[in-house]
Amino acid sequence: MLVREEFNPEKTFGCGQTYHYWLDGDLWITTLDGHEVRVRETPEGVEISTDAPTKRVREFLGLDDPLHEIYREITVDGLMERVVEDCRGLRLMRDDFFACLISFVLSTQSTVERTTGLVRRLCEAYGEGVGEAYTFPSPETLAGLTEDDLRGLGVGYRAPYVLETARMIVDGAVRETDLRRMDYREAHEELQKLSGVGPKVADCVLLCSLGHLGVVALDTRINNVIDAHYPELRGDSYGETARNFRERFGAYTGYAQTYLYEWWG
DNA sequence: AGCCAGGTAAGTC
DNA sequence: GACTTACATGGC
Numbered sequence: 001m002l003v004r005e006e007f008n009p010e011k012t013f014g015c016g017q018t019y020h021y022w023l024d025g026d027l028w029i030t031t032l033d034g035h036e037v038r039v040r041e042t043p044e045g046v047e048i049s050t051d052a053p054t055k056r057v058r059e060f061l062g063l064d065d066p067l068h069e070i071y072r073e074i075t076v077d078g079l080m081e082r083v084v085e086d087c088r089g090l091r092l093m094r095d096d097f098f099a100c101l102i103s104f105v106l107s108t109q110s111t112v113e114r115t116t117g118l119v120r121r122l123c124e125a126y127g128e129g130v131g132e133a134y135t136f137p138s139p140e141t142l143a144g145l146t147e148d149d150l151r152g153l154g155v156g157y158r159a160p161y162v163l164e165t166a167r168m169i170v171d172g173a174v175r176e177t178d179l180r181r182m183d184y185r186e187a188h189e190e191l192q193k194l195s196g197v198g199p200k201v202a203d204c205v206l207l208c209s210l211g212h213l214g215v216v217a218l219d220t221r222i223n224n225v226i227d228a229h230y231p232e233l234r235g236d237s238y239g240e241t242a243r244n245f246r247e248r249f250g251a252y253t254g255y256a257q258t259y260l261y262e263w264w265g
Numbered sequence: 266a267g268c269c270a271g272g273t274a275a276g277t278c
Numbered sequence: 279g280a281c282t283t284a285c286a287t288g289g290c
Contacts, residue, residue: 261271
């Protein structure tokens with residue numbers, strides 16, 4: 001049993017880092033390696049029930065991240081004090097690589113709410129039922145679909161990107177195992193070989209699945225935060241602004257970014 | 266009706 | 279490289 005200040009499931013699942021979950025009142029349900037994972041918040045605290053190995057679950061939910069040290073590092077000013085207070089207990093997950101990758105390809109020019117619904121329909125249509133949840137469809141399954149299958153779910157113009165990226169993963173054109181041993185710069189480039197993956201989506205995958213906690217993903221909302229509160233960090237390009245942002249917030253820039261994103265919304 | 270939403274790809278200079 | 283435009287869909 002965890003207290004909310006140590007692990008806040010509403011913020012952790014709802015902040016736009018994962019799209020693969022079902023919410024039923026105070027119960028969040030997802031899957032991990034084919035096991036159902038149930039997270040319930042009660043007045044006494046947060047309960048996690050699953051058959052998945054404890055170690056994997058802790059990694060998945062970011063429960064071993066040193067939250068107090070992270071708060072010391074990212075609280076660089078008065079604004080961040082308020083932001084941390086607002087989001088206390090939000091942890092960065094290590095989401096499934098393929099689920100994370102496809103989810104963020106689907107998230108472009110959309111909203112967190114719409115993307116969550118889209119991923120949910122995708123899982124219910126092409127994943128496997130596990131308890132009350134569904135697994136994210138496998139690369140092989142997605143690669144075997146047609147554009148019309150995907151457009152029928154509301155994927156829109158991203159349909160060919162999803163198919164092409166799924167096929168590249170099946171073919172091994174880009175491999176998760178390779179990405180995991182690359183440094184940030186190399187992995188960021190490698191990910192952009194995939195269809196529908198530019199600098200922002202690549203950063204989201206590095207941050208939300210591959211455990212690069214020092215990364216910032218510059219989307220419209222973070223750019224709004226920068227313009228409103230950190231204009232001195234604005235550079236001439238995506239890469240330059242991201243570097244400035246990382247220099248300001250340090251090794252746990254990803255936490256600062258996610259907290260600012262959640263706070264601003 | 267028009268604009269915006271966790272951007273990217275393809276075309277142009 | 280920097281700049282422009284098209285791209286589905288849904289909510290406001």
